[in-house]
Amino acid sequence: MSTETFAAAIDSATAEEMRLDDRVFLMATNPPAALRAEFGPERVREMPIAESAMTGMAIGAAASGLRPIVQFSAVNFSFVAFDQMVNQAARIRYMFGGQREFPIVFRARYLNGTRSAAQHSQTGYAYYAHAGGIKLVVPSRVEDARGLFTAAIRDPNPVMFFEAERLGTLTDELVEGPSGPQELGVAVRRREGTDVTIVAIGYMVREALEAADALQQLGISAEVIDPRTLVPLDVEAVKASVRKTGRLVVVDESMPACSMASEIITTIIEDPSMFSAMTAAPRRVCTTPTPVPYSQVLEDFVLPDRNDIVAAALDLTRGALTSERN
């Protein structure tokens, strides 16, 4: 066993795939130096700050049989390329009747929780979930980052890979050597529980696990589900958990309107069998419906954390626990 940071794991997955497959190349405004040293400037391309061009170039290169990786400095810079992302990458295969595959990986950090203020602190994945046509991966652990990134490169579709900046320097124990791909669209149960299901996205998985520990002290058994990919979403894993617990909290460090939290809850409760299986109204734990502010005092208030998750879970379970205890 060894340790590796989240960010390094993604770079090493990239290098592994570039060694295996000549078609893989990277475009970034600031490409990782180690990759550039190993693979040279043709395959690790240092690009001008021109996100729209970079994104469209990836589409054109993919159409000609290559497997480009586009590294946005952060997800908010992908919005500069919103036309190419939404009108082109997300639709081009479909509107051309499936004539070609477009295997592209878009890397996008989000800087929530790092005092980076409103533009850099937004997850952005809900925009792209709504766009359709792009698979969305939001890992929470280093092992997953490596395996899911490998899968993203090998996937024949456009895949957007979201990296919570707060995970960037974290380390997890890691099995040595090539990790191999992990399947996209498979959720993982991070903790088993019986009273409430907490679905958490990205870095929020770690907050949810802390919350579950705290809830245990209060006599509440929380199950934590890490969906790992938002498109496709492992709906069955969430349903199986909610069938058992009857209660659902979804933690998403994004604004609540049209969020993935909203989408996951809707997907669950619009299934009549799930609606009747639920013993409490589901709950979103999101950011406040405002942009993320700079000041540490304000940002810590606005972003959801373990305390918000505990409060929500307590709220959902209070009636039940009272009746059980009586």
Place this chain on the structure above:
Amino acid sequence: MTQELPIVAGDAAVSSTARERATGIYRQMRLMRRFEEVVLDFMAAEVREIQGPVHPYVGQEAVAAGVCAALTQQDKLISTHRGHGHCIGKGARTDRMMAELFGKRTGYCKGKGGSMHIADFDIGMLGANGIVAAGLPIATGAALAEVLNGTTNVVVCMFGDGAAAAGPLHETLNIAALSKLPMIFVCENNGWSVNTQPDVSLAPESVAALAEPYGIPSRIVDGNDVNAVLAAAEWAVARARSGEGPSMIEARTFRRLGHATRGPFPPDNRDPEILRGWVERDPIDHFAQFIVDNRLGDTAGIEAANRSVEEELVDSVRFARESPFPEASEAFEDFFV
């Protein structure tokens, strides 16, 4: 008609190759024109067999025909929303184009694309596109792929004077110049960005002037003269193929009809004198005359080409009408792989 006559090998003898090439180019232009006239017939209110919007290419045929005549099938071309002529120029089949416009399963995009999204990747036609200027980055990536794949193929990006005022042109001129990509930027300056003319939409006097600061050589040509377009295209293709990098061609032409239609066009309120002038300079009529004048063919040959175009279009319409519509379940196909 023009200062350069690349089709004519020399005064002494007109080779059979030159004759065939000239007739082929003429037939393509005629096919582009008649294809759209037939399409417009099927959009009429009492017919409505073609229901989506169409952006007619009428009057600009010399640009697509001249550029595509300089390309091989392995070369790539990215089109715009006004793409029928580009598709035909690149060698697309009119039966599958027509079926696409009719919304049929046998269309190029299985009825999912319509007029604005016809593509045939097998012949290097990388797609029409409904977003102005969006093709520029995609073409740049296709050109990069040719470099990384080690080919000598070139990539043409068609764009309009409207796209010349949009950001992606700057981004892609810069990157194409930096990486010396095998690209040809072809601006079809048809005088109209939807309903806006260049004097109010573009500060420089020409689109070609935009290439200069990047060190990209350019030529401005008469876009109604297929010889002039072909000469410029052969110059640009030769540069790209030999690794000299990108070039720009600004082909000055005129959009004879409105920007887009879902049926018959309303009365044209543009200056009738200007319109008449461009109709008199019709690129197809002029090239027919050029062929006869330069003994590249005769009137009988022109008429034979016209008949063959009509026959092809009758077959294309029959194919489109007789083809099945897609099943509803096909809406779910071709999304994710």
